[in-house]
Amino acid sequence: MKEDFSSILRARYRYYAGVKVVSLPGKCVLVSWLLFSALFLRNRIAGCESWRLPEVFFPHISLIRPQLLDPLRIVVQIFWLFFMRTPPQKSRTRGFPRRLRYVVGGAKGRLQGLANKAWLQPSFWQTRDANVARRHRQPLTIALAAVLAVLCITVPLDPLAQFVFATALFGILLVFNRLPGRFPQMLMIVLSLLISCRYIWWRCSSTLNFDDPLGLALGIVLLLAELYAWLVLLLGYFQNIWPLNRPAKSLPKDTADWPSVDIFVPSYNEDLEVVRATIYACQGLDWPKDKLEIYLLDDGRRDDFRDFARDVGVHYITRDDNRHAKAGNINNALKQSRGEYVAIFDCDHIPTRAFLQLSMGWFLGDPKLALVQTPHHFFSPDPFERNLSNFRKVPNEGGLFYGLIQNGNDLWNGTFFCGSCAIIRRGPLEEIGGVAVETVTEDAHTSLRLHRLGYNSAYIRAPLAAGLATETLSAHIGQRIRWARGMAQILRLDNPLRGPGLKLRQRLCYFNAMLHFLSGIPRLVFLLAPLAFLLLHTYIIYAPAIMIFLYVLPHMLYSSVVNAKIQGRYRHSFWGEVYETVLSWYIARPTTVALFAPHKGTFNVTAKGGLIHEKYFDWVMSRPYILLVLLNAFGFLVGLWRLYAGPSNEISAVLLNLFWVVYNLLILGGAVAVAAEAKQLRSDHRVQVRFPVALELPSGHLLHAQLVDFSLSGARVELSPDAAEQVGQQVNVIMDRAGREYSFAMTTVFKGREVVGLRLCDQSPSSMVNYVQCTFARADNWVSWKQNMSVDKPLTSMAAVMSISIQGYRRLLRAGPRPLPQLLTTINALVGMAKSLRPQPILIRVEEA
Amino acid sequence: MLTITVSGMHGGVGTTAVVANLSAALQQQGLRCLCIDANVDNMLRLALAVNPEEKVGWAKASLEGASWKDATLQHDDGRWVLPFGELDADELSRFFPTLVAGQSPLHAVVADLASLPLDCVLIDGPTSRSLPHYSLPGVDLTLYVAAPDAASYALLKQDAGHWPASNYRILINRLQPAQALASAIANLIADDFEEQMVPGVVHEDLIIAEAQAELASVIARAPDSQAAQDFQSLALWCQSEFQSRVE
Structure with missing residues (x-):
């Protein structure tokens, strides 16, 4: 009996230790745990053998090498296991959206029917240009809607009423967001316009402080920038209300009629x-x-x-x-x-x-x-x-x-x-x-x-x-x-x-x-605006923080939801801000100059097809963003100090501006990340594709292969390991182009297990015309290109921008002068330690009975 | 059930190899296939790994008054094959009149087939000019096999106008794109008979001859080869063609 017990213990010890070396504290912990579990615990707890509990429930903790912070990790994990983790379930059917979809199903057909209407067909507007437009068919309805809109936009509300108003409309907005088709999208645009116009009205009518000259001046600058953004939003909605998606039109059968x-x-x-x-x-x-x-x-x-x-x-x-x-x-x-x-x-x-x-x-x-x-x-x-x-x-x-x-x-x-x-x-x-x-x-x-x-x-x-x-x-x-x-x-x-x-x-x-390209100065204004309060202590939006919050947030939220719906497939949320921020500094001056002196400036050619031999950080290009980052970071520190030392009635205003600064820092981080140039070593760009080709060997055998990328000078094919072995120095690659087959002599440049790299031998014009036809000029080449793109999910997109932003700051620190890279190493170590405290997901296997 | 007759434009274009490898591809895609040899040469049996000593076949059975079912053999991969039968000179002279007079025993064979668990019947037929003079049973589709050479093109230009348009397709076999003449003729054929072409071609691949010599199909012998790929695509096309005809 006793031998039995010790052999079980020994087996369990070996199970935990494996082939690794066990440290001395590890030995103590492991032996005491094994003894404790064998002597005092039931055989099975929570569906698994009790001696294996640590391994199953604390996968991130190693018993054989205990670490200093392990007790903390154990506490966090226990808390998470008891209070946070939801047991895995079969996917629940979500009642409401499903029912909604059912109700909407009928309406969808009707909406799609509408899409066949004449005025949505290409060329309708063009023929219409010739006629005199008949407008305002129902003047009464339009007048009524206008009066209502003016009321919605201009009536001042107290905080609670404004909150209820914005939230209720937001609910409707989310419902429309789930409906398919373009008319719900138009209704969403109407709602967003309503809220944004209301915001701008409020900003113009009741947020300027005429008693403080500095605040008034800066406030007007910010207001102008916001008016610009609002105008671009408005025009953008107009421009994209019904993308035409014009199909190709066929030509006459007889090529003699072609021009x-x-x-x-x-x-x-x-x-x-x-x-x-x-x-x-x-x-x-x-x-x-x-x-x-x-x-x-x-x-x-x-x-x-x-x-x-x-x-x-x-x-x-x-x-x-x-x-x-x-x-x-x-x-x-x-x-x-x-x-x-x-x-x-x-x-x-x-x-x-x-x-x-x-x-x-x-x-x-x-x-x-x-x-x-x-x-x-x-x-x-x-x-x-x-x-x-x-x-x-x-x-x-x-x-x-x-x-x-x-x-x-x-x-x-x-x-x-x-x-x-x-x-x-x-x-x-x-x-x-x-x-x-x-x-x-x-x-x-x-x-x-x-x-x-x-x-x-x-x-x-x-x-x-x-x-x-x-x-x-x-x-x-x-x-x-x-x-x-x-x-x-x-x-x-x-x-x-x-x-x-x-x-x-x-x-x-x-x-x-044209307005779009004038975004430089307004963008810079937004990046600097919170500093007016944090550094200069002047209220550029003269209103209680709660009201700013209740007006700004709906304005931004509505427009981002609507834009995610309209633009989701073509631009992900927040990326536009990064793109714009990178350009803002550089286009601010030329556009301003051109507005005042339009004849100045020359044509500069865009250079393409170059190489970047070494990874480097573009200090020259990124100088303005780094300045903005430093200013915002300084503002952030001052804000923290104000939070600590400032009067208590200012706390909400400080918090609001801190939030704004953090958002600015996030976007600026993305801009900084772009300035770290990655390597670009290949002179020929390889285009990733996937289509079948045949390889003809000198022996007379043909192998089936997939072309995985090509450039002007060669291609790479993928084939089974057996087939790849047969490929020698010379091959003919047979490609198909619309039912015609072309053969290109190539030499093997490298050979992997399943991949062969090939270089084109015959570069004569007649062969190259065919080669380009079979590769770059394939009719269907670029159509499927967008399939890999993910759909825009604003929160996911936010996370992505956040991660590139952090990446940007890392690159900045790594490339920076002396103490900064060391600082980065320390931060990385601290972050790594903090991450290790995170509770880990566990996997309970059903053990055999 | 899908019935296809395969006929070469002239001798040596690879008709028998097409029947053997196409049936292997169809069988692999889950269709139960029977290959019938309608040629006096009786060569299809070799491509389906029948013992060369074996003399049975539908022609021989009909002369001897035996059942054709006893002459049907099964390949390891599940395909059935019905050889023509090894006829001596005397037997041949007795057999030919029945063939030309429209009383070919093959009619009876095909009539019986409907009751059998088969999805696809491939007939290895005679060359295109002789085909109308042999009394072969009606089929869903005639597949004319053309090589990218002058003779095939000339025969196509001469004869294709007389064939019923809905019922035939042209397959280019043994294409070598690296050869200028071959690809030029292949393009000519594809341009002139645009509507009637099988999409895709079968390339000249040494593995086909090697597999034939080893009594195997290219699908089994060299699944990575382009030839195996070509026949698999061809088999898929046959299936889809059949589906569209049923509908």
């Missing part, structure tokens, strides 16, 4: 490598060969470009000066070509073969249509995506514009020309004197002029071409500065709100686009 198209590929200083793929892809476009002329417009006067154009058989146009940069380049080529349509591709935008067939259809149906624009799609990560490592996971900066805003503009016949991936009818373009040269954003200005002459525009959302994104943060910011300056110039030189020819709706679309 002739000139393709312009302007280039200034880009590498020939970048341009080659684009030219090859243009040569493979599905269009009658006698109706397609390709022009390489070289503003760099480079011999290798001229030779390349001659070798592959495309036209080459150059000129003696570089007047008006890209716009001048295109205008020069316009004079030397004569196709009925002009398709423009930046030299790094590779069109898919179906580009013309899918986008030309609308021209043939509408003689007034002058512009068809398609999205700019990028197959390499932009600096945001690369430095935050969220490429193809979170919608990027351009996602909102090309996914939603252009689509919304299209309803209002206000699609902008974006400089590339677009087709313009030659007649109208020559009528306005070619591409506009007065501003640095020649593209938007050109479409503005076309619209002024009464021409129509169209937007097709399918990504039909793809290109390289800008490489470095500084280049990216440089490009945005150019856009911002150009838009501000247009606002001054050719203001869309005035001048002839435009419909009100088009004026608003253009105005909002």
Whole structure:
């Protein structure tokens, strides 16, 4: 009996100790626990053998190596086990939403029926432009609604009433949020407008302190910034109320009826490598060969470009000066070509073969249509995506514009020309004197002029071409500065709100686009505003904290819920703030200058296709954010001091401003994170795909494989380990393109267990045209690109921004001068220790009886 | 039940290999298959691993007055095969008149099949020009196998106009995309007979000949090969084609 007992104990000891070395305190603890459990405890407790209790319920604590904080961990875990953990259950059916969905089901069909109505069809608004609009069909209803709206917006309420009002409407908002379709979405917009207008009214009418000159001055600045944000919100709702989602329109069966198209590929200083793929892809476009002329417009006067154009058989146009940069380049080529349509591709935008067939259809149906624009799609990560490592996971900066805003503009016949991936009818373009040269954003200005002459525009959302994104943060910011300056110039030189020819709706679309680029100063104001109270101790919003809370919070909450609903697939919540914050400092000055002196400033070319050899922190670019971070951090400390030493009637105001500062620090952290440039070593960008190919071996055997990525110089294939073993030095890769098969000789560069890297041998033009056709220019390449993107969930998105923000501060400390990296190590250790206190999830296995 | 006749545009395009490997793919996808050899050569049995000494077959059975069911053999993977039968010169001269006069015993065989637990019957038929002159039972689909060569293209241009359009499809076998001539002819055929093409081709792959020599199907012999992939896609297409015909 005694031997039995000791052998059981020994077995249990071995079970816990395993092969690891047991420390002396560990031995004491383990032996005493085993003795205690064997002598005093029941055999089984809570479904598991009692001697294994620590292992099951305290998985993060090691009995054989006890640590100093273990008692605390045990207390936390016990508390969590008893009070917090909910036993796992089968998924409960949620009654209300399900019932709601059932009720709504019927209405949904009717709503979708409405979507077939004529006025929601493309071109309706365009034909309507020709007729005199019949408006205010029901003036009485509209007047009544207006009176109600004015009442809702202007009536002052006491805190409790305001609370009830905002909460009740919020409940309705959440109900609408669950309903599918566009009409509930419109109702949500109405609710958000109501609350936001109410907020702005309250801000204008009762929050300025006229007795304190400093507070009044700063208060007015903040109010102006808020008015700007409110106006952008309003116009944004208008712009995106009903994205058109225009489908492609088919062409006549007989190709003799298809018009002739000139393709312009302007280039200034880009590498020939970048341009080659684009030219090859243009040569493979599905269009009658006698109706397609390709022009390489070289503003760099480079011999290798001229030779390349001659070798592959495309036209080459150059000129003696570089007047008006890209716009001048295109205008020069316009004079030397004569196709009925002009398709423009930046030299790094590779069109898919179906580009013309899918986008030309609308021209043939509408003689007034002058512009068809398609999205700019990028197959390499932009600096945001690369430095935050969220490429193809979170919608990027351009996602909102090309996914939603252009689509919304299209309803209002206000699609902008974006400089590339677009087709313009030659007649109208020559009528306005070619591409506009007065501003640095020649593209938007050109479409503005076309619209002024009464021409129509169209937007097709399918990504039909793809290109390289800008490489470095500084280049990216440089490009945005150019856009911002150009838009501000247009606002001054050719203001869309005035001048002839435009419909009100088009004026608003253009105005909002320009307004968007003026966001620099308001954003800086928001980032500095809480400091007015914390540092200068002046009330810039002269109202009790509770009232500010009750007005601001609904305003922000409503607009973020509605925007998450409208923009969810194209821009995740809070990311827009990060993008905007990064740009704010840099666009603030150029836009202001351009507003006052529109003729200043030059065209700077966006550099693409470069390399970043070493990971580094861009101290120059991030300088303004670091300053803002320091100011906000200082404000935070002062706020804490005020909380401690200040008068008690100020505590709520201090808390409010502290909250604001923390939010600012969060967004600024994201901006700082972007400034830490990650490595970019490959000159050729690899495009991740997945389609089947065959590998032909010299022996005459064919292997089945999946192509997993490709670049202009080679590809990578995945195949079974057995098959991978058979691949030798030389293979032919057989790819399929719309039923045609092409074979490309390649050499093996590396071989893994299931992966083989291949390099293209034959780089002759005829082979490259086919290769680009089978890879970059595949018609369906970019369509499925967005499938991996997650849907926007505001809280998840908040967590993501928070995590990149922390990441940003870490990178900042690590790259900083002497004591900072050490500080980071200490903080990391402390955080790690705090994390280890966290209760751990447990897993009770059903033991055999 | 899906009945397909496979016929080569001319000799040597790989008809028997298509029947053997397509049936293996269909069987693997869960369809119970029977392959019938309608060729005097009696070569299909080798592709289905029947003992070369075995002389049985439906033609022989009919001459001897025996039941064709006794001549039906089963492959290890579950496929059934009904060989033509090894006929000597005398037997052949007795057999041919029945074939041409429209009284082929194969009609009786196919009539009996309906009651058997089968999903798919593949007939390894004679070449395209002879096909109308053999009295073969009616089928759901005739699959003409063309090689990407001049002869196949010429015969297609000459004859395809006379075939009932709803009932046939053209399959390109033994395609070598690296060869300019082969891919040019394949493209010509695909352009001229756009509506009638089987989507996808079967590539020239040495493994097909090797598998044939080893009395195995490429599916079993080399599942990683492109040939196995080609036949699997072809089998899937046959199934979907059959589904759409049923509906």
